[in-house]
Amino acid sequence: MKKILVTGGTGYIGSHTVVELIQAGYETVVVDNLSNSKTGALEGIEKITGIKPSFECIDLCDKSSLDHLLSKHKDIVAAIHFAACKAVGESVQQPLKYYRNNFTSLINLLELMSQQAIEYLVFSSSCTVYGQPEKLPVTEQAPIQPATSPYGNTKQVCETIIRDTIAASTIKSIALRYFNPIGAHASALIGELPVGVPNNLVPFITQTAIGIREQLSVFGNDYNTPDGSCIRDYIHVVDLAKAHVTAVERLINKNNKNSFEIFNLGTGKGVSVLELIRTFEKVSGVKLNYKITGRRAGDTEQVWADTSFANRELGWKAQSTLEETLLSAWKWEQYYKETGGWK
Ligand code: NAD
Numbered sequence: 001m002k003k004i005l006v007t008g009g010t011g012y013i014g015s016h017t018v019v020e021l022i023q024a025g026y027e028t029v030v031v032d033n034l035s036n037s038k039t040g041a042l043e044g045i046e047k048i049t050g051i052k053p054s055f056e057c058i059d060l061c062d063k064s065s066l067d068h069l070l071s072k073h074k075d076i077v078a079a080i081h082f083a084a085c086k087a088v089g090e091s092v093q094q095p096l097k098y099y100r101n102n103f104t105s106l107i108n109l110l111e112l113m114s115q116q117a118i119e120y121l122v123f124s125s126s127c128t129v130y131g132q133p134e135k136l137p138v139t140e141q142a143p144i145q146p147a148t149s150p151y152g153n154t155k156q157v158c159e160t161i162i163r164d165t166i167a168a169s170t171i172k173s174i175a176l177r178y179f180n181p182i183g184a185h186a187s188a189l190i191g192e193l194p195v196g197v198p199n200n201l202v203p204f205i206t207q208t209a210i211g212i213r214e215q216l217s218v219f220g221n222d223y224n225t226p227d228g229s230c231i232r233d234y235i236h237v238v239d240l241a242k243a244h245v246t247a248v249e250r251l252i253n254k255n256n257k258n259s260f261e262i263f264n265l266g267t268g269k270g271v272s273v274l275e276l277i278r279t280f281e282k283v284s285g286v287k288l289n290y291k292i293t294g295r296r297a298g299d300t301e302q303v304w305a306d307t308s309f310a311n312r313e314l315g316w317k318a319q320s321t322l323e324e325t326l327l328s329a330w331k332w333e334q335y336y337k338e339t340g341g342w343k
């Protein structure tokens with residue numbers, strides 16, 4: 001059984017990926033400092049897969065602890081690096097927190113990978129690197145735009161750090177640029193766990209539908225889009241998780257064509273905020289209390305992925321419909337309420 005290190009593995013996308021890795025026959029070593037997640041994710045993973053993954057509560061900024069862990073697991077063949085701070089607004093308020101955490105954790109990991117001869121890295125990047133692209137759908141070749149937040153900047157610089165490190169080492173990497181991950185595992189045993197008031201649309205919708213929030217604000221209906229609201233590419237987190245298994249296998253089986261490859265992960269379909277609300281109302285049967293408010297500063301008008309490179313090269317394609325995806329998010333919200341949530 002090949003062993004994979006999953007940093008940030010108790011987080012939203014990490015926990016779904018651990019499930020897919022276990023189900024594909026891999027052994028996982030999960031590392032997380034629980035700064036934005038709970039160990040309930042590990043119990044959820046165990047209920048789904050029958051296997052409780054090995055877990056270490058380690059801050060990746062603490063290099064000696066990570067070194068110690070990797071020395072205990074000399075047979076790790078690859079790392080999937082999810083661990084990062086990810087709140088755009090918070091990054092504007094506390095830029096140094098983002099630069100310290102997202103850079104230090106990646107640098108420590110890369111240094112130790114080189115030392116321990118771990119050759120393969122899958123990195124979580126983001127469509128935020130494209131800003132508002134000139135051409136849609138956006139391909140991996142589109143120019144990187146100046147970042148609109150320190151968070152976005154960390155993703156751009158982390159891609160550069162990886163590219164430069166690869167040029168000077170034996171490490172090979174795939175960076176996956178996620179569009180908008182939403183939804184939860186079909187079992188409703190794991191899902192997204194927003195701390196405080198959600199910034200992202202779908203958790204805000206499900207929390208409004210269940211009564212935690214009174215009203216959803218739709219940030220603008222005066223954009224240059226068919227219904228005036230912003231357009232995004234919403235991808236089911238399980239489809240996204242599966243792409244990580246495909247990417248890590250591409251590296252392990254030496255099917256990669258370059259030592260650093262970058263893939264868009266989206267559905268290839270743009271959906272407006274108002275369309276998404278209507279679809280949510282249809283699948284949940286709940287009438288959503290929402291009002292149109294002003295635009296949110298820094299929002300991109302419209303972006304969706306050209307996924308043809310990932311479809312062709314990785315042999316991966318998002319499978320879930322928007323209806324299935326939103327239903328899974330709604331089931332997770334209900335399950336979380338019914339069970340009283342993770343401790
Ligand atoms: P998440 O916050 O749920 O998961 C990240 C995990 O990393 C958390 O469990 C957190 O506790 C952990 N972590 C953070 N800093 C750490 C450190 N120094 N040491 C150890 N653990 C640490 O976020 P997510 O949505 O699962 O995102 C995973 C990755 O994908 C992140 O790199 C994020 O930037 C990226 N990404 C997310 C989205 C999105 O919309 N969710 C979109 C594009 C890219």
Ligand code: WQD
Pocket residue numbers: 086088125126127128179180181199200201202204216217218219220230231232273296299
């Ligand atoms: C989606 C749409 C909002 C909340 C962010 C990060 C990005 C990436 C994914 C990590 C937008 C609208 C939202 C609300 C609304 N993360 N909206 N009312 O902004 O596309 O991307 O998460 O890399 O970097 O910026 O996602 O879910 O916040 O917003 O109308 O209460 O929903 O204006 O059009 P976004 P989001």
